[in-house]
Amino acid sequence: MKFNLDINKVASDMLQASASSLIKGGEQASEYASHEYAQFIEDIEHVQTMAEQGTISAAEAQALVDQHKMSMQAVLLCVEGLGVIAVQNAINAALQVLNTAIAAALGTAVKGLKFHL
Amino acid sequence: MVSKLAFAANKRELNRMYRPREFAATLLAVGFLLWMGAFGCGPVTLIAPYDQKIDDDVTNLQKSTAEFFTKIERQGGSTREDYKNYTKFYDDAKVTLSGLSVRANAFTNNKLTTAQLEVLSEQFRLLEETHMKIGVSREAVPEYEKAFNRTFTAILTLEIAKKGP
Numbered sequence: 001m002k003f004n005l006d007i008n009k010v011a012s013d014m015l016q017a018s019a020s021s022l023i024k025g026g027e028q029a030s031e032y033a034s035h036e037y038a039q040f041i042e043d044i045e046h047v048q049t050m051a052e053q054g055t056i057s058a059a060e061a062q063a064l065v066d067q068h069k070m071s072m073q074a075v076l077l078c079v080e081g082l083g084v085i086a087v088q089n090a091i092n093a094a095l096q097v098l099n100t101a102i103a104a105a106l107g108t109a110v111k112g113l114k115f116h117l
Numbered sequence: 118m119v120s121k122l123a124f125a126a127n128k129r130e131l132n133r134m135y136r137p138r139e140f141a142a143t144l145l146a147v148g149f150l151l152w153m154g155a156f157g158c159g160p161v162t163l164i165a166p167y168d169q170k171i172d173d174d175v176t177n178l179q180k181s182t183a184e185f186f187t188k189i190e191r192q193g194g195s196t197r198e199d200y201k202n203y204t205k206f207y208d209d210a211k212v213t214l215s216g217l218s219v220r221a222n223a224f225t226n227n228k229l230t231t232a233q234l235e236v237l238s239e240q241f242r243l244l245e246e247t248h249m250k251i252g253v254s255r256e257a258v259p260e261y262e263k264a265f266n267r268t269f270t271a272i273l274t275l276e277i278a279k280k281g282p
Contacts, residue, residue, distance in 0.1 A: 050257075
């Protein structure tokens with residue numbers, strides 16, 4: 001029985017799989033976050049303009065700013081979650097590579113295994 | 118004499134059967150199979166799985182909130198005296214969010230979604246308080262709607278991302 005597992009190649013493949021998964025997840029989170037930050041700033045500016053022009057009262061402007069601030073908390077929680085999911089996907093991508101490599105090596109080993117009973 | 122011969126034959130048979138290298142190889146193979154079964158198959162989970170019920174209920178709550186804002190905008194705003202006509206909306210939102218929070222809490226590794234739902238509850242509480250005290254002007258409606266939609270989108274974005282790659 002011969003168990004062939006190229007540790008260096010498997011490690012390199014695992015790193016590559018996890019890195020690409022992590023980069024993909026990071027890009028998605030960053031894209032979403034930057035869009036929401038820009039929108040938030042725009043919304044606060046708009047509320048300020050409306051308050052200055054007297055379109056809405058100061059109390060209502062404050063309530064709107066509070067609402068926007070709270071919604072940004074939900075956005076930040078989402079970004080944190082997207083980060084966790086990216087890490088989870090990266091770990092699983094690496095484990096998938098390891099599983100495939102071990103299964104392949106084990107398959108070869110078992111093929112050549114001779115039982116003497 | 119016969120028993121001695123029988124013993125010798127059995128010994129030869131045993132020696133033929135017991136081959137240390139093959140035995141070790143078999144053990145190794147079985148060990149690997151067990152290891153694969155125990156650790157190699159299941160994916161790692163750091164966050165709760167996707168929940169269709171949360172997705173559906175948050176989407177429905179977004180729709181009823183949009184209807185609420187559209188109604189207020191169409192009638193030219195809502196004064197604090199008019200608040201009593203909207204208590205059913207606030208009560209329904211509270212009940213829905215309570216159910217969602219209980220469900221989200223039931224899943225392990227779901228603290229982020231639970232925290233998002235708490236933020237949304239706080240937004241509804243603040244909106245109701247503002248409505249009671251000063252009312253909701255027509256001009257402010259689009260801004261309220263943007264803030265609520267940002268939270269709804271954040272909750273749904275996280276929930277859908279849980280579906281995986």
